[in-house]
Amino acid sequence: MADVEHTIGLLLGTEDDWPRAYEALLRRIGTITGPDGKTHRVNTERVTIEPFNLRDQPRHELVIDRLAYWYYHPREWLKKIALMDDVYLLNSPFTFQSMEKHAAYCAMMRLGLKVPETVLVPYKNPLDNSRYAYTAARYNQPFDLDRTAEQVGYPLYMKPYDGGAWVGVSKIRNPDELHAAYDASGERLMHLQASVEGYDVFARSLSIGPETMVMKFRPDQPMHSRYEVDHSFLSAEVGDEVVTISRLVNAFFRWEFNSCESLVRGTDVHPIDYANACPDVAITSLHYYFPWAMAALARWTIYCVVTGRRPRLDTDTSAYFEISDDSSLSYAEKLGEYRRLADAHFEVDRYRDFCASYLGHVDEIVHDWVTSEEFRSLLRETVRATYPVHEHERFLAHFGGLIDAWQRDHVVPPA
Template sequence: MADVEHTIGLLLGTEDDWPRAYEALLRRLGVVTGPDGRSHRAISERVTIEPFNLRYRPRHELVIDRLAYWYYHPREWLKKIALMDDVYLLNSPFTFQSMEKHAAYCAMMRLGLKVPETVLVPYKNPLDNSRYAYTAARYNQAFDLDATAAQVGYPMFMKPYDGGAWVGVSRIRNPAELHAAYDASGERLMHLQAAVEGYDVFARSLTIGPETMVMRFRPEQPMHSRYEVDHNFLSADVGDEVVTISRLVNAFFRWEFNSCESLVRGTDVHPIDYANACPDVAVTSLHYYFPWAMSALLRWTVFCVVTGRKPRLDTDTSRYFAIGDDPSLSYAEKLAGYRKLADEYFETERYEEFCARHLARVDEIVYEWVTSEEFRSLLRETVRATYPVHEHEKFLGHFGGLIEAWVRDNKRS
């Protein structure tokens, strides 16, 4: 039987570090023997933006999208290849057109997660639309911002309903700050969301397919120091709940490359942000955790193309809501039900068996690559492209030390 070649498209914006890493690891992986007994090779190519006929047949079997959340032309290309050609996409363009948080809050509230109290307020300034004045005069109700804020309680956060990267987010401690932030919001549609005061841990989990890494996150630090290397900052039960919530969100919305932020207070997990169309996987952010992210992305994409995993654009929300709406189930029982549905969607058991039988070399390949001159060159070039000249030596030492820590912790026997 002839070898099978699979093409994986990379739809990219400005980033170059992790794509180079992924491309290098895919080359090193080479041929994989699939469950069908045939030899499979996955290759990647960077997708270019150009006119496309709606009836053309793409050569890609899978696309990793990091661009279409803001660039509409490739977004429509993704919709076309998903609807007409069954190309596998890690994030569904139908539920993830932008980093829009509102629907995610609503869905997870109905499912019973401990989302802080949240209110959506109208635009402060009129939209640039000729029909706005008439509609607003006839239908927009006057409202008392202070009374609305009282429903939420101080302190709170004002944040864009569709925002990302902490842009436009304000911590509100009193009415004066409330009005100042609302006046500054302009034409941005904003949520008011209760703060989780006195939380113990800010956890950020990155999930790729059925794999999740939960990391201790320090948002007050500069980006190179936000992910703290700490392997025991959550109890086993709380850590498992964070993982379950992350995978639930992804399975529910058909997102397979996404990050989730949660505040942990005692034994309560409060998810506060879990819709990220372009989760951070830069080596200068993840550092110690970067090799894991590349390993997981390699395993999941190869599994999908080699096994012929089919996209499921139908979200089947009724199965989740049947659990969430059942008053006889405890919170723990609901989480267990959601985890079962998520594992079913991601074919977790089949995936783990596939990795054990056909991708057992991945950890060794990644270790050898991280300890190679090729990786050191990538790290040097990324640091030089990211930081000013006078900081190069400092950050090469900083990230080099963190990578060396990963190497020690993952040393091959």
């Protein structure tokens, strides 16, 4: 028996592949001896939705949230356990508030990042609110949508200010497409954002705590082919900037399980989307990178509960703004200072020391797990649940081959 038992809650929607993988890894890791000299075991529990008394004591020390960005009842439960019980959350429900990307754009513009020109336009259709007609008649300024779009510049994108999964995103090349997309937006609040034309590569970085994987992303491909396995598609300097931006965003907003999309043109990194409350970690899309994601999630969550890492609900924006407002600093120097603050927030050095001292065996465990029948069974069941019968054989071979490639690239040397 472990000296200390920790319970991590999984607040889930429709996904089942990565939760099963995460649960399997924690079982295989078993107990570890922590820096306090005690043995620790981390267990999981899938959280159910039910009435809760605001004075109830939660069973969980940490909750991985994949649901509350659209389901408000569990979101309010997360707020309660964070405010009243100091439960550690991946991610903060206070700053996400249903994947609200608008504030993220504003904050990163203030910090000087190369966010494309962006304009928020009013609703196309009236809101379902009895006071709207009076307020709109008295205060809504008539505006010229065509002129607004011309000021942003064609081509541009129309995208929901709070959206996710590319829902409602349209590339606009001319006034006809502009009006068609705006008419279709209805009661959704939309941004117009300049397109970064002629970019060299689309980088998508998945961050889990202080770990980040930057992947080459091909948005025009079907989901199973969007992440291309390429280990040298960015220069070292540009890759480091993408990691810095990803970590900066997360530290700034207290997010710990998030993805960031950036367009790289030459040596310029243009972040275009970096507020994803439920980042894609499906085995059928991450494939080659899936074992890394599960290992990183296990390492970070174990670190948090074993070391008693305390949640930070407040956002120390002034420390970041002092850097952004310092006109004596170059862009590169500001990025370096942001990285210093972000690394301090995520306790990067302490985390690395912890992993080296107490979780050094995790890579071997992950490799053994990926080669096991348990993992192959998970892959088969996921493919069968995702694709029609006539495509099962094709996709089992496709994902199996990518996982085999990861195994070859990550052979753990014998102790």
